[in-house]
Amino acid sequence: NAGVMQNPRHLVRRRGQEARLRCSPMKGHSHVYWYRQLPEEGLKFMVYLQKENIIDESGMPKERFSAEFPKEGPSILRIQQVVRGDSAAYFCASSPPVSGTNEQFFGPGTRLTVL
Amino acid sequence: GNSVTQMEGPVTLSEEAFLTINCTYTATGYPSLFWYVQYPGEGLQLLLKATKADDKGSNKGFEATYRKETTSFHLEKGSVQVSDSAVYFCALAAGGGADGLTFGKGTHLIIQP
Numbered sequence: 001n002a003g004v005m006q007n008p009r010h011l012v013r014r015r016g017q018e019a020r021l022r023c024s025p026m027k028g029h030s031h032v033y034w035y036r037q038l039p040e041e042g043l044k045f046m047v048y049l050q051k052e053n054i055i056d057e058s059g060m061p062k063e064r065f066s067a068e069f070p071k072e073g074p075s076i077l078r079i080q081q082v083v084r085g086d087s088a089a090y091f092c093a094s095s096p097p098v099s100g101t102n103e104q105f106f107g108p109g110t111r112l113t114v115l
Numbered sequence: 116g117n118s119v120t121q122m123e124g125p126v127t128l129s130e131e132a133f134l135t136i137n138c139t140y141t142a143t144g145y146p147s148l149f150w151y152v153q154y155p156g157e158g159l160q161l162l163l164k165a166t167k168a169d170d171k172g173s174n175k176g177f178e179a180t181y182r183k184e185t186t187s188f189h190l191e192k193g194s195v196q197v198s199d200s201a202v203y204f205c206a207l208a209a210g211g212g213a214d215g216l217t218f219g220k221g222t223h224l225i226i227q228p
Contacts (some may be wrong), residue, residue, distance in 0.1 A: 002159075006158075033215055033216075035215075035216075035218075038188065040220075041220060041221075042119075042218040042219055042220040042221050043159070043204070043218045044149075044218070045215030045216060045217070046128050046215075047215075048215050056214065056215065058215075083123070091158055091159065093216075102147055102208035102214060103128065103147075103149070103161065103164060104161075104216060105161070106151075106158040106159040106160070107156040107158050108157055109157075110148055112191070
């Protein structure tokens, strides 16, 4: 059973470009979470999605950031007009439909560098 | 709101030493508590968890007990190895539903031979 997949693992963008990060959850998992880890910091929750629905986006910046989890295909975190401050590691996690403990399984992350 | 506070690192120990990494939390309700480990260049791996007061999570020689009275979930290991060198994150999930996890800032552990 493959784990959570993220790609690309490393992404370099120039200021003003768009970044698209992809996440495929574990098989049978319908909940996806995105987190951002700034250098020397812990992970900060960004958004929680189920298939075709955003459940909680309280951690998402109000501008330039968006996320989706379509009926088919991976979840996408999209950052428009990137700035240097967006440089970070972005982690995706997934969990099964019913989980009383909210245990989440993490992918290897995408390391975004904005030049 | 929810928050997690853990001791700052780096923590440097010799091999076979006893390890404690402190973690305290603030949360409404009855959260689940987790320790995750991150090796260099990798994602987070769940190390252990506890879902209710007085539960003890354990894995790979690591232990942590959910203490509601002190709102703590300290990580311990009796004899550390060089391979335990990593960053350790304490986290909580608010009780009752599928929510984003709240993480501490992480503690970098360095074990010297």
